[in-house]
Amino acid sequence: MNWPHKDLIAIQDLTSEEIHTILDMSKSFKEISKRDIKKVPALRGKTVVLLFYEASTRTRLSFELAAKRLSADTMALSASGSSFAKGETIMDAALNIMAMSPDCIVIRYPYAGLPKKLAQELPCSIINAGDGTHEHPSQALLDMYSMQEHFGKLDGLHVAIVGDILHSRVARSNIYGLKKVGAHVTVVAPKTFLPVGVETWGVNIATAFDPVVSEADVIMMLRVQKERIHEQYFSGEREYAYFYGLNKKRVDKMKPDAIIMHPGPMNRGVEITHDAADGSRSIILNQVENGVAVRMTLLYLSLGGNVNVD
Amino acid sequence: MWIKGGRLIDPANNRDEQADILISDGRIEDIRPTGGLTPSGEEIIDAKGLWVLPGLIDMHAHLREPGYEYKEDIASGSQAAAAGGITTVVCMANTEPVNDNPSVTQYILKKASSAGMVRVLPVGAITKGQQGKELAEMGLMKEAGIIAVSDDGRPVESASIMRRALEYASTFSLPVISHCEDKNLAGSGVMNEGALSSQLGLAGIPSLTEEIMVSRDVLLSQYTGVPVHITHISTKGSLEIIRAAKLQGAKVTCDTTPHHLLLTEEGVRTYNANYKMNPPLRNEADRHALIEGVRMNLIDCIATDHAPHARDEKDLDFDLAPFGIIGFQTLLPALMKLHLDFDIDFSQLLACVTKNPAKVLGIEGGKLSPGSRADVTIFDPDAVWTLTEEMIFSKSRNTPFIGWTFTGKVVRTLVEGRTVYSTD
Amino acid sequence: MAEIPRGPKEIHSMLVRLTEELMKSISAWDNVAFIGVRNGGELIARGLVKLLEEKIAKQIPLGVLDIALYRDDLTRRKFYPEVRSTDIPFVIDHKDIILVDDVLYTGRSVRAAIDHIVDLGRPGRIYLLVLFDRGGRELPIQADFVGMKINLPDEQVIKLEASADKENIPGVIISEVKR
Numbered sequence: 001m002n003w004p005h006k007d008l009i010a011i012q013d014l015t016s017e018e019i020h021t022i023l024d025m026s027k028s029f030k031e032i033s034k035r036d037i038k039k040v041p042a043l044r045g046k047t048v049v050l051l052f053y054e055a056s057t058r059t060r061l062s063f064e065l066a067a068k069r070l071s072a073d074t075m076a077l078s079a080s081g082s083s084f085a086k087g088e089t090i091m092d093a094a095l096n097i098m099a100m101s102p103d104c105i106v107i108r109y110p111y112a113g114l115p116k117k118l119a120q121e122l123p124c125s126i127i128n129a130g131d132g133t134h135e136h137p138s139q140a141l142l143d144m145y146s147m148q149e150h151f152g153k154l155d156g157l158h159v160a161i162v163g164d165i166l167h168s169r170v171a172r173s174n175i176y177g178l179k180k181v182g183a184h185v186t187v188v189a190p191k192t193f194l195p196v197g198v199e200t201w202g203v204n205i206a207t208a209f210d211p212v213v214s215e216a217d218v219i220m221m222l223r224v225q226k227e228r229i230h231e232q233y234f235s236g237e238r239e240y241a242y243f244y245g246l247n248k249k250r251v252d253k254m255k256p257d258a259i260i261m262h263p264g265p266m267n268r269g270v271e272i273t274h275d276a277a278d279g280s281r282s283i284i285l286n287q288v289e290n291g292v293a294v295r296m297t298l299l300y301l302s303l304g305g306n307v308n309v310d
Numbered sequence: 311m312w313i314k315g316g317r318l319i320d321p322a323n324n325r326d327e328q329a330d331i332l333i334s335d336g337r338i339e340d341i342r343p344t345g346g347l348t349p350s351g352e353e354i355i356d357a358k359g360l361w362v363l364p365g366l367i368d369m370h371a372h373l374r375e376p377g378y379e380y381k382e383d384i385a386s387g388s389q390a391a392a393a394g395g396i397t398t399v400v401c402m403a404n405t406e407p408v409n410d411n412p413s414v415t416q417y418i419l420k421k422a423s424s425a426g427m428v429r430v431l432p433v434g435a436i437t438k439g440q441q442g443k444e445l446a447e448m449g450l451m452k453e454a455g456i457i458a459v460s461d462d463g464r465p466v467e468s469a470s471i472m473r474r475a476l477e478y479a480s481t482f483s484l485p486v487i488s489h490c491e492d493k494n495l496a497g498s499g500v501m502n503e504g505a506l507s508s509q510l511g512l513a514g515i516p517s518l519t520e521e522i523m524v525s526r527d528v529l530l531s532q533y534t535g536v537p538v539h540i541t542h543i544s545t546k547g548s549l550e551i552i553r554a555a556k557l558q559g560a561k562v563t564c565d566t567t568p569h570h571l572l573l574t575e576e577g578v579r580t581y582n583a584n585y586k587m588n589p590p591l592r593n594e595a596d597r598h599a600l601i602e603g604v605r606m607n608l609i610d611c612i613a614t615d616h617a618p619h620a621r622d623e624k625d626l627d628f629d630l631a632p633f634g635i636i637g638f639q640t641l642l643p644a645l646m647k648l649h650l651d652f653d654i655d656f657s658q659l660l661a662c663v664t665k666n667p668a669k670v671l672g673i674e675g676g677k678l679s680p681g682s683r684a685d686v687t688i689f690d691p692d693a694v695w696t697l698t699e700e701m702i703f704s705k706s707r708n709t710p711f712i713g714w715t716f717t718g719k720v721v722r723t724l725v726e727g728r729t730v731y732s733t734d
Numbered sequence: 735m736a737e738i739p740r741g742p743k744e745i746h747s748m749l750v751r752l753t754e755e756l757m758k759s760i761s762a763w764d765n766v767a768f769i770g771v772r773n774g775g776e777l778i779a780r781g782l783v784k785l786l787e788e789k790i791a792k793q794i795p796l797g798v799l800d801i802a803l804y805r806d807d808l809t810r811r812k813f814y815p816e817v818r819s820t821d822i823p824f825v826i827d828h829k830d831i832i833l834v835d836d837v838l839y840t841g842r843s844v845r846a847a848i849d850h851i852v853d854l855g856r857p858g859r860i861y862l863l864v865l866f867d868r869g870g871r872e873l874p875i876q877a878d879f880v881g882m883k884i885n886l887p888d889e890q891v892i893k894l895e896a897s898a899d900k901e902n903i904p905g906v907i908i909s910e911v912k913r
Binding site for chain 1: 437443445448471477536
Binding site: 304 | 817820849854
């Protein structure tokens with residue numbers, strides 16, 4: 001098998017076959033996390049550096065576990081207390097790290113575009129763990145894996161993504177990926193949270209949640225940030241929860257087979273209530289579990305094979 | 311109940327003819343040409359020699375309740391409106407507290423229901439407290455009964471906030487009404503800026519103050535694709551911007567006030583604060599432009615901007631008095647004056663206070679069709695009368711029209727078939 | 735060395751002989767389980783289990799092992815193996831495992847398979863059964879049961895044909911490969 005990508009920067013770079021390869025392989029990696037000895041020697045001796053310039057617990061932990069379960073050595077660097085805080089440019093930081101020969105850098109950065117630049121400049125594998133509002137490919141892949149795990153397929157699924165689409169890299173990556181594998185996406189949000197040009201994205205657009213609730217196979221709730229009230233994107237939590245929150249009333253209207261997802265962290269009481277998050281339709285914790293498996297697949301694919309051979 | 315023998319003028323149905331109306335259960339049941347037989351036992355209102363019009367819709371008024379009940383309250387305002395032949399009052403949100411949440415909306419509707427006179431439709435604020443910082447709970451207010459949003463009283467100063475407001479309001483299908491005023495340019499001005507203001511020693515508000523924001527809102531509307539209604543335009547320049555926008559297909563509508571059509575800054579020579587309002591009375595060129603704007607259908611609506619203030623407040627120095635005048639009872643007489651003095655078709659003027667506001671706001675009313683609400687205004691077109699203080703039903707008497715002689719008087723007003731005002 | 739059997743019938747005969755050998759060597763079947771190494775070992779293990787279950791009239795547990803993640807040459811190859819699933823539907827602890835593969839050559843695949851098994855549990859013991867032993871060991875590993883010892887030049891590879899269904903034993907392919 002030949003995996004032609006040194007890096008994973010964006011879902012937009014993957015073909016539909018490549019996405020399916022990742023999802024299929026993730027099943028095998030999931031088994032490792034379920035057994036007693038949660039480790040295989042596949043990436044023994046490889047070094048994975050986690051460069052997280054944005055606060056993140058779950059994604060970082062997920063990547064670290066993934067690397068360690070493949071027997072790789074990991075190093076985690078965060079923004080505060082680092083050279084970055086002292087004013088070093090990101091390129092200098094990356095080159096310094098590169099001088100110590102890591103095999104892979106997993107990077108999360110608050111501004112779009114850096115992972116792509118690093119991929120071009122550095123010889124090691126770069127995996128994008130989220131760059132600004134641009135993409136978060138591993139999240140979309142674990143989301144698709146979770147959907148496929150439940151439904152047995154992705155083709156033809158109706159997926160509703162609800163919330164602040166404008167500021168969401170998770171929404172973007174999911175939309176790109178889901179379209180490639182033949183799912184249908186509806187974005188649900190007040191107009192202020194819909195990006196300019198969304199009509200060209202090939203998705204259905206809804207500003208009212210209720211009609212979509214009973215049609216969707218998957219309802220993916222996005223976290224809404226309180227700061228957006230001060231930026232005049234919406235009026236407040238009470239009104240947002242009333243019109244766009246997934247509450248018991250809406251959960252009861254969902255299709256019998258439909259599931260609830262959330263990339264986390266959740267704002268309980270705003271975009272999602274206890275009934276939705278903790279009920280039987282929620283696969284939110286499965287998403288987290290699957291995240292490790294999918295990230296193991298990504299590390300295995302990017303690091304396996306001699307990257308210096310053409 | 312029948313209204314018989316009157317001249318029915320209904321621009322929405324293109325009607326101007328002698329006709330009789332049958333009303334039952336608050337709705338218009340039938341309209342027939344005059345001369346038909348009347349079943350006995352029915353109540354008959356004789357409208358011979360009178361005009362029978364759809365109840366007027368005043369799409370911009372301030373009822374001052376909650377918070378400023380000493381100036382006006384919903385009951386007194388309703389009564390004044392009824393006396394003016396106005397059956398629907400659209401009241402702005404700059405009360406105290408501001409109508410920026412469903413509780414205040416419900417309060418206003420409850421008070422209107424108790425007054426039991428005219429239909430009161432509240433407008434919700436665009437931003438919380440009208441402070442221009444955070445969006446108000448438009449969705450919840452809509453569920454409570456608002457029919458549009460506006461920060462009127464104040465402009466929405468930030469273009470980015472206005473943009474978000476347009477997008478957010480359109481999510482809930484709420485029309486946005488914009489008060490266009492660049493507060494920085496307005497400064498401490500109290501009248502139109504020009505040769506006269508310099509002569510009178512009063513700080514001026516240039517036309518630009520309004521035009522800059524009209525321009526901005528037109529562009530925002532075009533960019534977002536969301537319609538916008540610009541209220542109380544007062545200058546030739548604003549009209550030009552709106553004309554050009556409409557030609558480009560922009561979804562922009564506008565209204566002006568009766569006083570901007572009848573008065574100019576000349577009235578300020580008296581230093582009588584009843585000539586002080588915002589936007590200020592402009593010059594003759596502006597006034598003529600507005601009149602032509604109405605004639606050419608560029609101005610969609612005429613609304614009073616009814617703004618009661620107590621006597622003590624308006625008696626202050628011109629610089630210190632608050633802006634605004636009342637207008638309910640002089641609306642129809644003003645239209646009549648424009649019809650007679652400027653030869654504008656009455657039906658066209660009537661559309662500005664019936665069919666057009668109903669369309670802009672997306673509300674029921676403004677027409678006399680079978681099945682419509684029986685909101686009817688009966689008007690004596692020949693009555694000549696002079697406005698005195700005693701005739702005014704508002705709690706406040708701040709109007710420069712006291713002492714004016716008008717032709718045409720409201721003799722009866724019906725809301726949902728019930729007489730809420732009558733001169734008998 | 736004799737001519738290398740290739741056809742399905744001949745392979746089947748080898749399995750029958752191996753079954754007889756197993757019957758002779760193993761006295762108690764209660765604790766025995768088969769694990770076939772993907773892909774070739776899986777087919778052979780299945781075939782053997784079928785034959786044995788007829789003879790002893792008892793069910794024998796069967797598992798399938800993928801060794802991709804335990805290879806020692808993983809990051810040194812240009813093309814690297816697809817990871818397929820491992821499915822061991824029984825507890826490994828204390829069992830007598832019969833590890834089955836199609837060809838024993840350098841011994842590295844078996845080393846990987848053993849490492850994988852001990853990560854899953856602690857077997858009582860492991861027997862190695864292969865269809866063909868072609869010599870050329872690079873690690874000290876020997877099979878307990880061998881179908882046939884053969885000689886092949888280095889450039890040639892022998893393995894079980896891919897089979898569409900898991901029930902029928904296929905034949906064997908010998909092909910050239912550049913090392």
